[in-house]
Amino acid sequence: MNYYFNEIEAKWQKYWFDNQIFKADNQNGKPKFYVLDMFPYPSGAGLHVGHPLGYIASDIYARYMRHKGYNVLHPMGYDSFGLPAEQYAIQTGQHPAKTTEENIKTYRRQLDQIGFSFDWSREVRTSNPDYYKWTQWIFIQLFESYYCNDAQQARPISELEEVFRAEGNYRINAAADENIEIFTAEEWKNYSEKEKQEILAKYRLTYLSETEVNWCPALGTVLANDEIVNGVSERGGHPVVRKKMKQWSMRITAYAQRLLDGLDKIDWPQPLKDSQINWIGRSEGAMVSFKIIDHNEKIEVFTTRPDTIFGVSFMTLAPEHDLVSRITTDKYKDAVEKYKDATSKRSERDRMADVKTISGQFTGAYVEHPFTGKKVPIWIGDYVLASYGTGAVMAVPCGDQRDYDFAKHFNIEIPNIFQDIDISEHACEDKTAVIANSDFISGMPAKKAIKRIIYELEQKGIGKGKVNYRLRDAVFSRQRYWGEPFPVYYKDGMPQMIDVQFLPLRLPEVEKYLPTEDGKPPLGNAHDWAWDSIENKVVSNEKIDNKTTFQLELNTMPGWAGSSWYFNRYMDAENSNEFAGKKALNYWKDVDLYIGGSEHATGHLLYSRFWQKFLFDRGLLPVDEYAKKLINQGMILGTSAFVYRWEYENGEESDKAKKTIFVSKTKMEKIIKERETIENSKRGVIGEHVDLVNVSKNTSGNKWSHFTPIHADVSFVNASNELDIEAFKNWRPEYKDAEFVLEDGKYIVGREVEKMSKSKYNVVNPDDICEDYGADTLRMYEMFLGPLEQAKPWNTAGISGVHGFLKKMWKLYHSGENGIFYVSEEESTKEELKTLHKTIKKVDEDIADFSFNTSVSSFMIAVNELTSLKCNKRKILEPLAILISPYAPHIAEELWNKMGNDGSISKVEFPVLDLKHLVESTKTYPISFNGKLRFTMELSLDLSKDEIEAAVLAHEKTKQHLAGRTPKKIIVVPGKIVNIVG
């Protein structure tokens, strides 16, 4: 009987579904284990072979842990809010919900086909109202909280109000906006309700603020930095301006230190931790304020090198800095305005990309140096970013290269404050340099000088030690339709929360998904979007006749909102009273293994840690880090195929110019080479490289033709790079009559490894693989391809090896001429047991360190060995099927079932390793030296007398090297001796 994988796979997938085999209980005597995948965005293109890599790995782990006696939670869902569905809706008018629904169906079919053991009863979709209700609810919890720096945790905002009532805010140490005025209890009582709300807003963990954004008037939307190219929008090429808009922000900066500290507690890949550390960007230094001469104001700066303060020769403010307009003297007004204008036109990214050009402008104002009393000029310059630190720096040209370049450019003095260091060429950024010419810190090394200067600053009340973070608060508003609506309406200009737990606020229907004519976000198009408030007033998007209406918030939440807590929802996905029930949360607690791509390092993986910590602080979750271990699976790359179009340009070949001609790869290379030779000899040049592929018409009087590489769909190309010419011709009408210049009767394409993408026609679909080889082959092959964490090109060349292995394995359980199923009840031999236990050991170890690729190899070895031993014994083949079942579950189920077992193999215990079967072949040799028995050695091979003598010699020699100590072990191999030193 042959291995009909299609029948087997369909049969068992149905069995798993019908019997709910992978449904996890929220209560169970077994220990829990939570295996999580990053849920996908259901795009219109469906899954390609790159997507399932991580899912296969986690599925193997989940199945393995079930065999090991754990209660495994292995859920899946969809991150179904997102931009592509909205773009599609704008183009076609199709409702995003509908497109999303269709895409999800495709995804589900494809996922099922691969045989994953997901518990689909817990599926979540971020765009589902039953789900986003809780995303909105979490938003409200953030709004109702502030961050107490003393307690290092988030607390209810009501507590803060109580303190304000009792004693004002002078003792409050909270993460909040800068420039909060100190007030007393008395003053608090006298504030109006609105004033009180405005003050509280400065403490809330989510707050409205004027944020500078990249606004594209033509598209009516805010663009991310990477959506802008050369100052115009990537899409459409419309101008973009920097504009202040009122937007919701998340006070993630309050958690900067805890997000940093938390990394020590979790087992995540070091590169990923590094990029989070980098992103948070902690730096220690000091705040220093400089008094502006003839003004009542001060410039606050942050510096990591307060010890270089005696080297300050100017100050630089970001052009956007508040102080600029107030301190600029009349003489410089025009020049400063002009400079500000010029920089505001450049996006932040442009400014950062263009680091070579030095520009700046003197303001005419000066500060007083706090220690020397010297007059220090104030400049503005776009190398200072408004968004970092205080938007101002004390410039120390001798100690900072940027300040140095600026000073050189504008002829500002460069005082040297380092002992024996030459600064005539460049600044000295070395922290080991000794400070000089600096009054009371002269002669000190940097570390000591920093301590001393901070002490002095604090004594004088003009500065203090400070830790600064690069991390910024996260903007949380999007001018989009397809996202979670904010549960917010406005009353007297102040935001009010809508209690969605009792009064759900759903995404309304709109006719158009574009912004409104007057520039409001797409939700402004909603007509009958209204909600009755408890105050008996109508909250609505638009004015309703004769009623007082309050405006609803029209922005939606960003993509990361829904994905920042979904892993907790899986624990209790159907709960309609809570975001997740206490009991379920306490049982599952956290994710034991999380698998996903590293591209989310500073997005999803940072925001979700932030929300987790917040919810933990408020007593809503039992742990403050949600994923104990994380693995980044590497990307599977595509291998693009190229055909080479020959294009004529000169007169005599103009007839052919109308024809499309494709030249086979080697022929094309040959033609180019020949030309190169001709060209070079013509010009008398030898050995000079001339690129003739694209140029050539300029290099001589003769106009050469050239070749243009064109992506061909990889499905037209076989494993030996041969193009299916007919299929290619039918692909596009313009290729219908194309001619092909062949080599050996074939058209050979060029190959290149690139990211898998629709536009590169290099996408390989898992459906085709499942069709041709089966899901088990796909699963094993993807694992066999190489280490999980490494990026690798998709290449089907080796798939026949894995498929052949499964066929071979199938044959082990079938015997006789017609291949009838048969296993014998005989006792197993030593050799057979050795093979089995070797494999158990290897698979156990491999899964423990995620080396799935090598366990596929060990299965192959096992099956080869058992085949040559002609082993068909149940005692060996039953455990073998269990071993393989995490990798190839369908074939394992089928064989398990054929061997007369009831129920799913996934419920069976993993075979137990017995080491005694592995050491049986070692032998103890008595070793004598110079005729005297000295010791015995355990050796794993049969050795000749000569070899034993050689081993003894080697042993003695080693002993001499070790000055008498005995070596731990000697490995003796016929012909060679190797000692292992103890």
Add this chain to the structure above:
RNA sequence: GCCUUGAUGGCGGAAUUGGUAGACGCGCUGGAUUCAAAAUCCAGUUCUGGCAACAGAGUGUGGGUUCGAUUCCCACUCAAGGUACCA
């Protein structure tokens, strides 16, 4: 520039704490089976020389530590990913 990771046959990739480098698979070569093909099975396959036994070289480059280095240390080259006037 900085941070991180990596570099091993024709190819994908193995190699426990430093101890027979190249497991396993692909490809290739030869053979069996077949009228023939597919499928399957067996043998060989790092490179150089040799019919062979065998000899020499060999894990990006150059040094070092060690009885012994793919593995540890130093310097460099290249590649991939992240990040960037962060004061």
